[in-house]
Amino acid sequence: MPAHFTGKNFILLDRVSSTNIYVQELLSKSTPLEEGSVIMAVEQSAGRGQMGNFWEAEAGKNLTFSILYKPDPLPIEDQFYLSMAVSLGICDFLEKQLSHDISIKWPNDIYYNHQKIAGTLIENSLQGDKIKNSVIGIGLNVNQLHFESEAPNPISMKQISAKDYELEEILFNLLSFIEYYYLALKSFKYDYLKERYLSKLLFYGQYHPYKTTNGIINAKIIDIGPYGKLCLESDSGINYYDIKEIEFIL
Numbered sequence: 001m002p003a004h005f006t007g008k009n010f011i012l013l014d015r016v017s018s019t020n021i022y023v024q025e026l027l028s029k030s031t032p033l034e035e036g037s038v039i040m041a042v043e044q045s046a047g048r049g050q051m052g053n054f055w056e057a058e059a060g061k062n063l064t065f066s067i068l069y070k071p072d073p074l075p076i077e078d079q080f081y082l083s084m085a086v087s088l089g090i091c092d093f094l095e096k097q098l099s100h101d102i103s104i105k106w107p108n109d110i111y112y113n114h115q116k117i118a119g120t121l122i123e124n125s126l127q128g129d130k131i132k133n134s135v136i137g138i139g140l141n142v143n144q145l146h147f148e149s150e151a152p153n154p155i156s157m158k159q160i161s162a163k164d165y166e167l168e169e170i171l172f173n174l175l176s177f178i179e180y181y182y183l184a185l186k187s188f189k190y191d192y193l194k195e196r197y198l199s200k201l202l203f204y205g206q207y208h209p210y211k212t213t214n215g216i217i218n219a220k221i222i223d224i225g226p227y228g229k230l231c232l233e234s235d236s237g238i239n240y241y242d243i244k245e246i247e248f249i250l
């Protein structure tokens with residue numbers, strides 16, 4: 001299943017602050033950049049994670065890259081389908097590589113058991129109320145064996161399989177999985193994406209403790225709402241949360 005257009009335009013940088021910022025700078029200067037362009041860095045000096053965190057990745061050992069997609073016309077309330085598509089692509093790729101179940105911790109952290117193996121930072125630019133450009137930054141822990149920060153409980157492919165991976169080779173393989181789901185999004189297969197996403201979601205349908213702004217609750221994920229909000233059912237009924245309002249207790 002080769003990627004058709006994702007990665008056709010491929011730029012490899014030795015060192016950059018952040019591949020997401022690099023793509024955004026090109027876009028802000030109106031540099032023509034075709035849909036599916038992939039910018040990969042051997043090293044990021046200021047790799048960015050979600051919620052303003054730093055993304056740790058030892059130089060030359062991991063995949064740190066950004067894809068530029070132009071999913072127009074995707075209304076902003078449906079933007080989370082793009083996130084679902086990307087997470088599903090990473091999941092399927094890793095399940096193939098590692099012959100092990102991989103799950104998605106809402107909204108888009110990729111987990112091997114209870115350890116984080118990949119993260120995604122999607123930054124959209126809008127035209128009116130539609131997404132024009134989407135910069136999809138992906139960090140996948142590949143050959144790194146020691147992590148300085150314990151914070152997201154990281155794990156790499158090599159720590160799991162004891163194998164060394166050739167980065168560019170697995171990158172293009174991963175891109176083909178992501179493109180498959182991106183094409184599903186482009187053909188408006190929303191129900192299919194949501195069904196697959198929920199089937200991979202960590203703690204879906206199971207009671208689990210969460211820290212909310214109103215304290216700790218025991219709740220189960222029952223759905224994903226508009227804008228990708230997490231829909232939880234607990235003693236207090238059904239509530240929707242965005243990423244700043246809830247924390248998983250792991």
Ligand code: BTN
Pocket residue numbers: 017018019020021044046047048049050051053055063064065066109118119120121136137138139
């Ligand atoms: C997360 O916190 O889970 C998201 C991590 C995203 C990291 C990737 S690495 C490539 C791209 N460039 C960045 O600065 N961040 C993303």
